[in-house]
Amino acid sequence: MPAHVKVGDTLPSLEKVISQERINRWAELSGDFNLLHVDPAYAAKTPFKGTIAHGPMSLAFLNELMMLCFGMDWLSGGILADVRFVSPVRPGDRITVKGVVTAISNRQDRRYAECELFVEKQDGTKAVVGRGISPMRTSG
Amino acid sequence: MDKPELVFSDLGVGKKFRALTYPVTRDLVRTFIDVVGDDNPLYEKGLRDGAIAPPGLAAIYARLSYLQDHVMPAGGVLAKQEFEFVAPILVGDTLAVNAEVVESYVDEKARKRVTQLIHARNQKHEVVTTIRLSVIWPK
Numbered sequence: 001m002p003a004h005v006k007v008g009d010t011l012p013s014l015e016k017v018i019s020q021e022r023i024n025r026w027a028e029l030s031g032d033f034n035l036l037h038v039d040p041a042y043a044a045k046t047p048f049k050g051t052i053a054h055g056p057m058s059l060a061f062l063n064e065l066m067m068l069c070f071g072m073d074w075l076s077g078g079i080l081a082d083v084r085f086v087s088p089v090r091p092g093d094r095i096t097v098k099g100v101v102t103a104i105s106n107r108q109d110r111r112y113a114e115c116e117l118f119v120e121k122q123d124g125t126k127a128v129v130g131r132g133i134s135p136m137r138t139s140g
Numbered sequence: 141m142d143k144p145e146l147v148f149s150d151l152g153v154g155k156k157f158r159a160l161t162y163p164v165t166r167d168l169v170r171t172f173i174d175v176v177g178d179d180n181p182l183y184e185k186g187l188r189d190g191a192i193a194p195p196g197l198a199a200i201y202a203r204l205s206y207l208q209d210h211v212m213p214a215g216g217v218l219a220k221q222e223f224e225f226v227a228p229i230l231v232g233d234t235l236a237v238n239a240e241v242v243e244s245y246v247d248e249k250a251r252k253r254v255t256q257l258i259h260a261r262n263q264k265h266e267v268v269t270t271i272r273l274s275v276i277w278p279k
Contacts, residue, residue: 016177025175029168030200031207034214055218056203057176060196064178067195071182075195075228083221130221 005113005136011069011099016061018053020091026057052088058119058128059083061097065117069099070134077110080117083130087121094122099132110135146210148252148277151241160205160237162260164193169231172197189232195225195269202258202271205237215278219253222272229268235260243274252277 020040027033032054035042043051059080066074089095096119103114112135119128169186172194173179184191199221229235243255258271 022175025171029171029175031204032212034212036214056196056199059199059221059223060172060176060178060194063194063196063198064176064180067178067180067182072192072228075192075225078195078225080221080223080225083223085218 005101005104007101007104009101011065011101011115011117014061014065014068014097016095016097018089018091018093018095020051023051023053023057023091026054030054030056032056048088050090052090053093055085055128058085058089058095061095061119062117062128062130062132065097065099066115066132066134069115070113070136073135073137074132077135079131079133081131081133083128085128087125087127089119089121089127093127095127096120112136143209143211145213145279146207147213147279148244148254150210151244151254151277153241153244155241155244157206157239158208160201160208160235160239162201162204162235162237164197164229164231164233164235166231168197169193186231189230191231193229193231193233195223195229197229198223198225198260198269198271201235201237201260202239202273205239205258206256213278217276217278219274219276220272221274224270225268226270227262227266227268229260229262233262233268235262235268236265237261242272252279 099115099117115132182192237260239258242257255274260269
């Protein structure tokens with residue numbers, strides 16, 4: 001992708017299904033056993049009215065998308081910026097991880113692609129928004 | 141013994157947490173790949189030392205770096221986050237992760253806001269990831 005990327009290009013999208021089991025496994029992986037994520041009975045009594053996925057899981061999905069598009073370039077100067085969690089992701093949600101290229105720039109002999117990134121739920125609601133800025137090999 | 145909660149009054153500007161030692165093991169990477177569902181061939185499924193580790197691990201070790209001796213009080217909200225991936229992390233690396241509070245204040249709506257700057261270094265002492273986490277602290 002880097003060789004031909006231009007403003008307006010959409011990144012390939014990723015689809016994920018969120019289940020309580022997946023959330024529980026993330027809790028084990030991350031050590032974050034906040035009851036809001038892992039205890040449906042507790043979470044039902046909170047303003048969220050049910051368990052929600054860990055925010056960092058969505059960050060992992062954004063990283064997955066940028067790695068898919070930019071590969072090793074993402075790991076040598078990539079920036080995931082302005083990430084905000086705007087609505088909760090819940091068990092049963094089917095989410096799509098999307099991005100669009102919004103700018104191409106040159107800095108210090110490197111070419112960068114700036115992308116708007118978001119995680120969207122099945123009803124079109126955005127759950128997470130952010131920006132990804134990745135260097136690109138000028139050789140393509 | 142249960143760990144105490146990490147509360148806002150503990151989080152003055154300049155507060156530094158002890159370094160987290162975070163081994164990037166094959167088991168960790170394989171589990172991460174499985175949970176996330178990220179089958180990028182660059183990771184080689186985490187089957188050998190020296191393979192690339194997924195950058196999404198950063199959100200995990202960043203959080204652990206300030207919660208080694210405490211638990212997070214319920215109700216915290218992740219406000220804004222920034223990750224800079226400086227260099228690849230490899231399976232088999234052991235990271236040293238340092239967190240420092242760089243911003244701590246009560247905003248105009250009486251929300252307790254804390255920003256931490258977190259650096260992860262590999263065993264060669266090279267910075268591999270820089271993270272800026274802003275959290276609305278619950279208490």
